[in-house]
Amino acid sequence: MATNNDANQPLGGTAIKPKGWDRSGWESFKYMLYDPDTGKVLTRTPMSWFKIITFYCIYYTLLAGFWLACLHVFFLTIPEDTPRWTLDESLIGSNPGVGMKPIMDDEHIDSSLYILNLGDTSTAPTNKEGEGTKNADIIRRMDLFMERYNNNTGLHECADNDDANKGNCIFNVDVLEDCAQPNYGFMPIDGKVKPCFFFKLNKIYNFNPEPIMAADLDQPEYEDMSAQLKDTIRASANPNSVYFDCFGRFPADIEAVSLKYFPSTQSIPLKYFPYTGGNYQSPLMALQVEVSDKHVGQMVHMECRAWYKGVVHNKKDKLGLTQFEIMLNPVPK
Template identity: 30%
Template sequence: MVKHGEKKVDKEYVFVFPQKPEPKTWRQIIWDEEERKFFGRTKQSWFYLFLFYGVYFIILFAVFWGCMEGLFRTVNDQYPYYQQADSLIGVNPGLGVRPLPQNPKKPAIIHFKPGGYNAESDYWVTQLNEFLQPYYNTSILPGEGKNHVKCEHGMQPPPESVCSVDTKQFGPCNPDNKYGYNSTQPCVFLKLNRIYGWEPVYYDDVNELPENMPHDLVEYIKSLPVEDRKQLWVSCNGVYPADQEAVGIFRYYPSRGIPSSFYPYTNTKGYLSPLIAIQFTKSKRKQNMFVECRAWAKNIKYHGGSRLRMGSVLFSMLIE
């Protein structure tokens, strides 16, 4: 208490700079006996550290496990959880062509110079050899191709078996002939994309053929026996009038259709997509020909053009 007449004197505060701790030896860093610390932490500090990270990783693992469990409940090795209309692929299969350039630096055109060995023609032959390898060597397939059976028209393979693709029916479109890329009669191969459980609705009645179906395909279908008409049909033609004149005549091997024996696709091991080989004959040289090939079935929607193409494939061929 300050008495009357006395003055209050403020206390003086002196700031003391922190002193640099004395360096510790390696033994003290590992175990400081004076402060009872192991690697700079007390037993209680280490306990809380391990408790925090233990709980953290348990929660992290539980969240990860829950996500993976939810994912694998929608995944099946045999069939997709979402099929056809419920899937992103949908119910309209696309048509593919081989060979296609795998090198992005190469243009999207089949361009080669026939006659003898050259890098251009050899490039396309190599692509086809790689694509057709499982067709000519079924031993590399799951099950080594032992479940492949020969299917006649309309015949469905036995359970756990698939129809074989007879490469001998590709005619001149074979490796020994370099698929025609050593001459002026090259070959391309068409295949339909796989959709689990999908089956074509066939144009097997000649009275129900669409009006825009090519005349040569109509005549071909009419020439077949009724029992052989249950097929998915394929046609190819030039896109523009100049292309239609330049492409010449197409030959189809083994035929112009894919038999119903290959459908529906059920992901049976060793399954090979059926192929149709298209050979260019009497085509003009030194002219870039735009070709469109189309698949024909009642449940395949068609849309041409360069965008939103459906049920068909577009490619170009240039023979030097």
């Protein structure tokens, strides 16, 4: 038999509406700010607010301390003005590649083929950056590169034996002679183009190459050096240099070109090394290439190698050398 309590018990499935369910508008907002029945402020009791604020204060303090400790260790172990790892300890190593100028235009940046047109006499580049395929575009890109040799800040005029300023010397472009003149041989003169290409060692911090002396030339590691360069080294008045040796890669290429070096010693004096940061003028050696008339329209494959003691030449990784191609297009008929 049902009792009075049973009669007052809600039936199963009947929803019990919480107190204040019908609040709305301003009244609901006031109860969200402060609920006098429970003492909640912004839906939390003061004790709940105290616990969560304390937790996050400790959490973010420890997180900030962790990152400050990491930054402190980072700045203590990494030098501010020099690389942390250099030469053989670094990923770059101590065997630089050979850099080459002028650079290609952006559209053909992955190519090493220089196409020159004997009939292209226009002196106006495609744009101010020389981003085009005209002869004048190559000249413009070379002009932009050579502008850096006008900034001598922090550099010195150095004699070959000036050890005090070693690595901080002004590079005098006059040693490049004919190749330092405007147009750099890329503009047709009397129906001929004799382009100049500029070579340098890629910068590696603190890299200080050792020279090859005449007495070393009979050693096996120099058997790939040309007889002409060996004679140049033996006759050199300043053997303390890095030398460059350029040649056609295949028999057909060798007979297609005649080469002329500037300076004639085919070298860069060691006074320009090592590179230690700051303003630096990379020393250059220039090669003037003349393609014979009967080989106009032929792709000529060239290779240039740097020579100093201990150099490694690797064609796959382009260590100690560079390769490029030249093609002269005839005048259209």
